[in-house]
Amino acid sequence: MIWTRCRGGEGLRTALACMLLSYACVVQSEPEPLKWLKRIQFASQKLSYSGTVVYQQGDRTETSRITHLVDGHEEIEKIEFMDGMPREILRTNDLIRCYLPESRSIRLERRSDQRSFPAILPKNLEKLAENYEIALGESRRIAGFNCREVILKPKDDLRYGYRICGDLHTAMLLRARTVDSRGATVEQFTFAQLRVGSVERDQTRTSFSAHGWSIEDSLLTPANFAEAGWSMPSALPGFAKVLEVRRRFHDSPGVGQVVYSDGIAAVSVFLEPLQNRREPVRTGLTSIGASNLYTRHVANHLVTVVGEMPPGSVARMAETVRYSQTR
DSSP states (O other), X not given: OHHHHTOSTTHHHHHHHHHHHHHHHHHTTSOHHHHHHHHHHHHHHHSOEEEEEEEEETTEEEEEEEEEEEETTEEEEEEEEOSSSOEEEEEETTEEEEEETTTTEEEEXXXXXXXXXXXXXXXXXXGGGGTXXXXXXXXXXXXXXXXXXXXXXXXXXXSOEEEEEEETTTOOEEEEEEEOTTSOEEEEXXXXXXXXXXXXXXXXXXXXXXXXXXXXXXXXXXOOTTTTTEEOTTOOTTOEEEEEEXXXXXXXXXXXXXXXXXXXXXEEEEXXXXXXXXXXXXXXXXXXXXXXXXXXXXXXEEEEEEEXXXXXXXXXXXTTOEEOOOO
């Protein structure tokens, strides 16, 4: 691995120089915006860092502290939520542990295709050009760092646009804005403080003792809902299916989930049986930041489409979900 080979007496600065030099040989013929995206993608996933992140959506703000450690083939991430009820998320590679002190429980999940700030970019960046116009934006200063912006403008009205800004030295993503068709900010993640490198393993351990807490394991099993009679004929243009599973908690009947992605935006279709459900069901459209939810009843199931996309897109997809009785 290039990062390991470049470690030496000059520490982080030498390692970063070697990393960027290795990329120069690969991306010389690529457009400048794509080169910059690749540097941002690599930095957010392969560097160790810690910092404070501010999330903004309308008048709502939330603050969290993130610690990210890369040690060989192991990637560990800890997110501490600083506002509201105390809670933490610890991720080791694809295994996610959610620590919920209010209920004295630990919820286990396996990561699917969805990504979180600052590692929001997919591995296959070239496919983004199929649905987005990619261009370099202005130079800015964020959290004491000089950074360069990349603009992802959608080629249709089915998805939002993005403006992301990476540090000129390390290429770490400092800010990610989701914007609508008018350029207005829908939601925004920003590092208010960031330190790259110098992360110890002890910093990634939970601050809760968790002794005697219950463990809720979300069991994921592969599924084929077409064989069960479900059809989703109108996956939005540019979105490909990346996951099809059934999620189960304890003795619950389970909830089906099909995930589609265009590389940066993701949309999930949830199929939940209504039998034995006691809570009232709200159908129609609900918006939470850049995420929109559209819910309807189909064949004694609750069909919910959730996506980081405009309201019309999730509604369009939800209305095409059908069920036909299998023989």
